[in-house]
Amino acid sequence: AQTVTQSQPEMSVQEAETVTLSCTYDTSESDYYLFWYKQPPSRQMILVIRQEAYKQQNATENRFSVNFQKAAKSFSLKISDSQLGDAAMYFCAYRSANTGNQFYFGTGTSLTVIP
Amino acid sequence: DSGVTQTPKHLITATGQRVTLRCSPRSGDLSVYWYQQSLDQGLQFLIQYYNGEERAKGNILERFSAQQFPDLHSELNLSSLELGDSALYFCASSESGNVPETQYFGPGTRLLVL
Numbered sequence: 448a449q450t451v452t453q454s455q456p457e458m459s460v461q462e463a464e465t466v467t468l469s470c471t472y473d474t475s476e477s478d479y480y481l482f483w484y485k486q487p488p489s490r491q492m493i494l495v496i497r498q499e500a501y502k503q504q505n506a507t508e509n510r511f512s513v514n515f516q517k518a519a520k521s522f523s524l525k526i527s528d529s530q531l532g533d534a535a536m537y538f539c540a541y542r543s544a545n546t547g548n549q550f551y552f553g554t555g556t557s558l559t560v561i562p
Numbered sequence: 563d564s565g566v567t568q569t570p571k572h573l574i575t576a577t578g579q580r581v582t583l584r585c586s587p588r589s590g591d592l593s594v595y596w597y598q599q600s601l602d603q604g605l606q607f608l609i610q611y612y613n614g615e616e617r618a619k620g621n622i623l624e625r626f627s628a629q630q631f632p633d634l635h636s637e638l639n640l641s642s643l644e645l646g647d648s649a650l651y652f653c654a655s656s657e658s659g660n661v662p663e664t665q666y667f668g669p670g671t672r673l674l675v676l
Contacts, residue, residue, distance in 0.1 A: 491668075
């Protein structure tokens, strides 16, 4: 089965600074999708950004961007110009394009933004 | 507000009991997903339905079952409840259920089994 690993249980960043959250995954598949979700204290899950494995270009959504290294099976999230509202739990997720379309989530990284 | 509604918000019950969690997807969304988030196991994908049919299955226990009705709302049935079933249960919806669609998550139902 696929596994997703987030090795940083907690991270902190100064407001307006940049922070990078790490995610690695293990798969033997070539066609899949990767996601970063944000879970604020309200506990809702909010999609931050997604990446198709067949695309070489890194996805970007405003202040959020990813560094997708397919060979290394790495998918890190960079948050630029951090804001207080970015404080949340961040989950990295993998979804196969083929085998039953299961989702696999990492254990999450809790991000604190320091004013 | 994602447009996905879940009821009830909180549920307290005893071991051995059966409960039903309900989810209404966003207007126009045909696909519904169920997730379990517990402290010790993180976020687990349970099951996905698309227009009434099961589309994908994850780590769903045999004691759990789900269905999606013709009006597209979905119910997750949890039976013979155990202490370890205490968790936050999320429902999410998407337009067609194809990857890499955005999923819109509901606020969750917090289940406590005593």
